Amino acid sequence: xxxxxxxxxxxxxxxxxxxxxxxxxxxxxxxxxxxxxxxxxxxxxxxxxxxxxxxxxxxxxxxxxxxxxxxxxxxxxxxxxxxxxxxxxxxxxxxxxxxxxxxxxxxxxxxxxxxxxxxxxxxxxxxxxxxxxxxxxxxxxxxxxxxxxxxxxxxxxxxxxxxxxxxxxxxxxxxxxxxxxxxxxxxxxxxxxxxxxxxxxxxxxxxxxxxxxxxxxxxxxxxxxxxxxxxxxxxxxxxxxxxxxxxxxxxxxxxxxxxxxxxxxxxxxxxxxxxxxxxxxxxxxxxxxxxxxxxxxxxxxxxxxxxxxxxxxxxxxxxxxxxxxxxxxxxxxxxxxxxxxxxxxxxxxxxxxxxxxxxxxxxxxxxxxxxxxxxxxxxxxxxxxxxxxxxxxxxxxxxxxxxxxxxxxxxxxxxxxxxxxxxxxxxxxxxxxxxxxxxxxxxxxxxxxxx
Numbered sequence: 001x002x003x004x005x006x007x008x009x010x011x012x013x014x015x016x017x018x019x020x021x022x023x024x025x026x027x028x029x030x031x032x033x034x035x036x037x038x039x040x041x042x043x044x045x046x047x048x049x050x051x052x053x054x055x056x057x058x059x060x061x062x063x064x065x066x067x068x069x070x071x072x073x074x075x076x077x078x079x080x081x082x083x084x085x086x087x088x089x090x091x092x093x094x095x096x097x098x099x100x101x102x103x104x105x106x107x108x109x110x111x112x113x114x115x116x117x118x119x120x121x122x123x124x125x126x127x128x129x130x131x132x133x134x135x136x137x138x139x140x141x142x143x144x145x146x147x148x149x150x151x152x153x154x155x156x157x158x159x160x161x162x163x164x165x166x167x168x169x170x171x172x173x174x175x176x177x178x179x180x181x182x183x184x185x186x187x188x189x190x191x192x193x194x195x196x197x198x199x200x201x202x203x204x205x206x207x208x209x210x211x212x213x214x215x216x217x218x219x220x221x222x223x224x225x226x227x228x229x230x231x232x233x234x235x236x237x238x239x240x241x242x243x244x245x246x247x248x249x250x251x252x253x254x255x256x257x258x259x260x261x262x263x264x265x266x267x268x269x270x271x272x273x274x275x276x277x278x279x280x281x282x283x284x285x286x287x288x289x290x291x292x293x294x295x296x297x298x299x300x301x302x303x304x305x306x307x308x309x310x311x312x313x314x315x316x317x318x319x320x321x322x323x324x325x326x327x328x329x330x331x332x333x334x335x336x337x338x339x340x341x342x343x344x345x346x347x348x349x350x351x352x353x354x355x356x357x358x359x360x361x362x363x364x365x366x367x368x369x370x371x372x373x374x375x376x377x378x379x380x381x382x383x384x385x386x387x388x389x390x391x392x393x394x395x396x397x398x399x400x401x402x403x404x405x406x407x408x409x410x411x412x413x414x415x416x417x418x419x420x421x422x423x424x425x426x427x428x429x430x431x432x433x434x435x436x437x438x439x440x441x442x443x444x445x446x447x448x449x450x451x
Contacts, residue, residue: 113396166304414440
């Protein structure tokens, strides 16, 4: 029993003083300080929740002027190349290429004043971590690099079902690596990295004609892989590999994950609503695969905590009009179908959806009919998570080049998403490879307009 000596003043009914009560946290219980105890208690609750995130990375950075922030009063070389259409929320207009989202706007929140990209270099890093840095260069980051939100949710929440990975990345490998990045585990280790079902992996999830001998062979293969990794890296970067090993074998011995990926189990009307899009990758970017939106819903429904998908290649330095026509209608169909589907299934309060790119595009249309990189302001669309939707947050000036009202940093959006998951990003910490604790979000707080 823990006994604490202290003064006799201001005692509780059990005889302990208020000062004694405060000291208990400093002394620790079972080797854990009070903040650790509270965090551990929070983690138990998180593992039983149905909260999840679906993040859509619009690879290459979409133009805010041709999506959610049209500038029709600007000069001809600045204003949108498309017309605005009314939405089902009075006063909000978006691009004519997105009629489905226009009729879903009451379930969405648009940010028109997003900032925080450190430069004009293409990288999904900011969208997946909310931190300043790069997925290609770890300079200035803790050893191992900052973990993505998918890795953090894997670490803190785990999966609701051991047969379903906590963090799934649907992006295939891309010629420009950040465009194929699903969010890296960083210093949280490979055990919290994304499960990426690209290539032949899906076939390996099936148990058809699987004999006991083959099952044992798979277990042996995993053991060999485990031993190799242990010997290859003793720095701590492989933390969580045992969990990864156990879960990998659990996936191989269960049909649940394969069933989640089996779209034939969906109602044909639902599949038609999402559409197929185009599974071919766009240049060095991502595919415009609309079935990924449906897979994302099926995966969080099955127990995944974070699903990321990369959509297209929005880097239209030339022929911007043609590029938008090839991307926006597909994006509109898939994202609107996902948002409406979550609402109809009663999942909207639990699942947060965000779609964005790394920055916006230049106010002026260049000589090649395109827009160039513009890290000073961008846009995002959010839905679900129990947030206050049917609104626009922030504004740019007449030319769409500068923030005129309510700047919103990427970090604020991350703080909001973590809060939607039941995680206080300003008090919860994760330890790097050296044992140093880091807050999930630095100085940023959840957006008061949304929560």
